[in-house]
Amino acid sequence: MRELEGKVAVVTGGSRGIGRATASELSRAGASVAVVARSRERAQGTVDGLDGPGEAFACDVSNPAQCADLMSAVADCLGPVDILVNNAGITRDNILIRLKDEDWQAVMDTNLRGAFNTTRAVARGMMKRRSGRIINIASVVGLTGNRGQANYAASKAGLVGFTKSVAQELAARGVLANVVAPGFIETDMTAELPEEAREGLAERIPLGRFGTPEDVAGAIRFLAGPAAAYITGQVLVVDGGMVM
Ligand code: NAP
Numbered sequence: 001m002r003e004l005e006g007k008v009a010v011v012t013g014g015s016r017g018i019g020r021a022t023a024s025e026l027s028r029a030g031a032s033v034a035v036v037a038r039s040r041e042r043a044q045g046t047v048d049g050l051d052g053p054g055e056a057f058a059c060d061v062s063n064p065a066q067c068a069d070l071m072s073a074v075a076d077c078l079g080p081v082d083i084l085v086n087n088a089g090i091t092r093d094n095i096l097i098r099l100k101d102e103d104w105q106a107v108m109d110t111n112l113r114g115a116f117n118t119t120r121a122v123a124r125g126m127m128k129r130r131s132g133r134i135i136n137i138a139s140v141v142g143l144t145g146n147r148g149q150a151n152y153a154a155s156k157a158g159l160v161g162f163t164k165s166v167a168q169e170l171a172a173r174g175v176l177a178n179v180v181a182p183g184f185i186e187t188d189m190t191a192e193l194p195e196e197a198r199e200g201l202a203e204r205i206p207l208g209r210f211g212t213p214e215d216v217a218g219a220i221r222f223l224a225g226p227a228a229a230y231i232t233g234q235v236l237v238v239d240g241g242m243v244m
Pocket of ligand 1: 183
């Protein structure tokens, strides 16, 4: 089924991992996809593998002016944005007493302020057209907290509050906003984890395996499509049952 035929989707952090799988999945569903990363070349790598129309864009989501320019460029190139997936994210892990100001700020600026920057840049257009989907990628850590990730967990918890507020503000204009909260997914972000930590984590996952980027992309496709037309302000956890 190509339920997103004729739709334009923006995926931030689309150069690898969950973002790359999401761009491919939305493309398979028929959407034209704007793939966004800090480097246009890296985003192009994803576009080259898409089934349908797509375009690569360079944008640092922590920069509000770049986000405004991005959305105008996407509209000129592919058309007005119907689906925004705020997936760009970073970690700068450390225990609280060693957490540096710049590690706090960098994580907040990309993970939380980035979603604000891009969402504000598309909201007016979506409201005017009385249609739109905003899907923010948080983390189970935003719901549970995690030792060594106070900055990351705070940014992801912030995304949940942000999304629910946006969902309430925009519902009457036909714009839906939801969160996908992945658990432990095999990507570059988690590749560095020591073997011991991986084993410990695997034991806590009822489905008995780590997630794949495609597992998360499937949930994003669902929230972007017609089957999710009556769902807004929700957090969809994709974690193999780790957090219940
Ligand atoms: P990843 O493999 O490290 O990829 C991160 C992506 O974000 C890259 O495409 C990167 O592109 C982009 N990016 C980083 N900073 C950016 C910025 N300032 N502006 C624009 N793009 C930026 O990460 P991932 O594991 O796929 O994670 C994707 C999202 O899922 C993140 O929000 C992460 O927090 C969340 N998540 C991941 C897991 C997991 O287990 N992997 C679990 C829960 C939640 P460039 O470097 O090319 O700019």
